[in-house]
Amino acid sequence: MSTVLSEQEQLRRQALQSLIDLGIDPYPAEEFEINANATDILENYDRDKLNYKNISIAGRIMSRRVMGNASFFEIQDSSGRIQAYIKRDDICPDEDKTMYNIVFKKLLDIGDIVGIKGYVFTTQTDAICVHVEKLTVLSKSLRPLPIVKTAEGKRYDAFTDPELRYRMRYVDLVVNPQNKEIFVKRTKLFSAMRNFFNDAGYMEVETPVLQSIPGGAAARPFITHHNALDMPLYLRIANELYLKRLIVGGFDGVYEFSKNFRNEGMDRTHNPEFTAMEIYVAYKDYNWMMKFTEQLLEHCAIAVNGTTKATFGEHEIDFRAPYKRITMADSIKEFTGFDITGKSEQEIFEAAKGMGIPVNNTMGKGKLIDEIFGEKCEGKYIQPTFITDYPKEMSPLTKKHRDNPEITERFELMVCGKEIANAYSELNDPIDQRERFEAQMALSARGDDEAMFIDQDFLRALEYGMPPTSGLGIGMDRLIMFLTNNASIQEVLFFPQMRPEKIVTVASTEDYVALGIPAEWVPVLQKMGFNTIPELKEANPNKVFNDLGGMRKKMKLEITMPTKDEVLAWFA
Numbered sequence: 307m308s309t310v311l312s313e314q315e316q317l318r319r320q321a322l323q324s325l326i327d328l329g330i331d332p333y334p335a336e337e338f339e340i341n342a343n344a345t346d347i348l349e350n351y352d353r354d355k356l357n358y359k360n361i362s363i364a365g366r367i368m369s370r371r372v373m374g375n376a377s378f379f380e381i382q383d384s385s386g387r388i389q390a391y392i393k394r395d396d397i398c399p400d401e402d403k404t405m406y407n408i409v410f411k412k413l414l415d416i417g418d419i420v421g422i423k424g425y426v427f428t429t430q431t432d433a434i435c436v437h438v439e440k441l442t443v444l445s446k447s448l449r450p451l452p453i454v455k456t457a458e459g460k461r462y463d464a465f466t467d468p469e470l471r472y473r474m475r476y477v478d479l480v481v482n483p484q485n486k487e488i489f490v491k492r493t494k495l496f497s498a499m500r501n502f503f504n505d506a507g508y509m510e511v512e513t514p515v516l517q518s519i520p521g522g523a524a525a526r527p528f529i530t531h532h533n534a535l536d537m538p539l540y541l542r543i544a545n546e547l548y549l550k551r552l553i554v555g556g557f558d559g560v561y562e563f564s565k566n567f568r569n570e571g572m573d574r575t576h577n578p579e580f581t582a583m584e585i586y587v588a589y590k591d592y593n594w595m596m597k598f599t600e601q602l603l604e605h606c607a608i609a610v611n612g613t614t615k616a617t618f619g620e621h622e623i624d625f626r627a628p629y630k631r632i633t634m635a636d637s638i639k640e641f642t643g644f645d646i647t648g649k650s651e652q653e654i655f656e657a658a659k660g661m662g663i664p665v666n667n668t669m670g671k672g673k674l675i676d677e678i679f680g681e682k683c684e685g686k687y688i689q690p691t692f693i694t695d696y697p698k699e700m701s702p703l704t705k706k707h708r709d710n711p712e713i714t715e716r717f718e719l720m721v722c723g724k725e726i727a728n729a730y731s732e733l734n735d736p737i738d739q740r741e742r743f744e745a746q747m748a749l750s751a752r753g754d755d756e757a758m759f760i761d762q763d764f765l766r767a768l769e770y771g772m773p774p775t776s777g778l779g780i781g782m783d784r785l786i787m788f789l790t791n792n793a794s795i796q797e798v799l800f801f802p803q804m805r806p807e808k809i810v811t812v813a814s815t816e817d818y819v820a821l822g823i824p825a826e827w828v829p830v831l832q833k834m835g836f837n838t839i840p841e842l843k844e845a846n847p848n849k850v851f852n853d854l855g856g857m858r859k860k861m862k863l864e865i866t867m868p869t870k871d872e873v874l875a876w877f878a
Contacts, residue, residue: 328408343363368387424439508560546777550777629719641683644657688722690719696714704731821876850876
């Protein structure tokens, strides 16, 4: 079996071989020096024409108007598109006109990457254009790009199928170059955040991705095996406990942009591999961190979009500080009328059931409260809002509230009904921390597969003494969704996780010949859609016979038509 090559792919491979036969390397190794790009030329040529008398630019051919001895084509580089004018006698000043008549007109296709050298001029229609004096083939494209047509400002036959776009992001970025702006803004977000932290004097660090104990969050991990050490390891679900070890070690502020992995569901706002930022600052508390977070996000919004405001769906969000604050208990009371303060686990369980929220006996008090908040409250917060003072059972790594031991000094930041940040006054009491871990293990024994493990080494680190500390975690993928008006997390990831692609295969010519089918009829059967022997066997023999005659006429084939009895024999 082999993969199916379309007619276009076959023709491009023939063109590839023709280039080689002409002595042209379709994939040259030497450097092609570039001194300009499309956007630079289009924006600055009118202002300073003398700078564009000798330019060298490279890109992908995106359209062509091939005429007689002169033609126009468009190339697209990383900055945009620009038109080019190519004349036979300019690129072929000698008697040999092969480079224009054969290479450019017959062997190059849309999608091929070329380098051009020449000068910039303005056409009679006032279009800025590159006059080509030398053309260099840099990479022959063996697959045709989707053709996106534009007329009167509208795009037709666009490459818009989400599954294809995510699976073939490289094609998406070529034919939908506007989508590159999402990822440009993503990079601006990371740079702005990193600069904000560096200017504050905090240090960027790296912590392990493979961990013997998956800690720092309540989530189901991915499990792998370390062959050399012959031990199971986990892909990290969070980097929190390692960053706190560094605070124990004497750093006043550390942060990390980390790839985390949670073996859980996928939807429009969740991907099993995601990017988080976590920062820990010694001698601070969650009140300080709320102010710090407001200032950080205001700074980042301006860096990404030039304003504190961002559009997300039908909402305009304003990241300008300060943000609203409300306790979790007050939020639940506001939207449900139920006050969780002082209530037992059973009372909360019954209340959740009464609200129509799916609950079960594996859920502890914290999980039940989380379900109530998620179902009844979370979606109500559109503008940035801090939800504060979470119940102790929901926050096993958080310091008890200084005024109420039943709650913790924790906040989550909600935007458009989704959490984008989570922060604590960090628990630094090793005895309290051990008790919280043990309570999590009790939940695990009840069947909660997201309960935390006990990290004995982290407890040992706390016993050496960790200063009062506040920590903040931000989901970077979700934040850039809000800043770029994308409702799906897949849109802001270059390569989102997807199911394996189904590969179309085709039987070999020998497989068909073994049935008595003449080799010259094999391409015809494949064009009819019979790429495998089972597909052919399932067809109606009489219809296949009639269709073969129709294809012979349509394709103007000068090959002998098999008899009906011969075709029937293929199905015996």
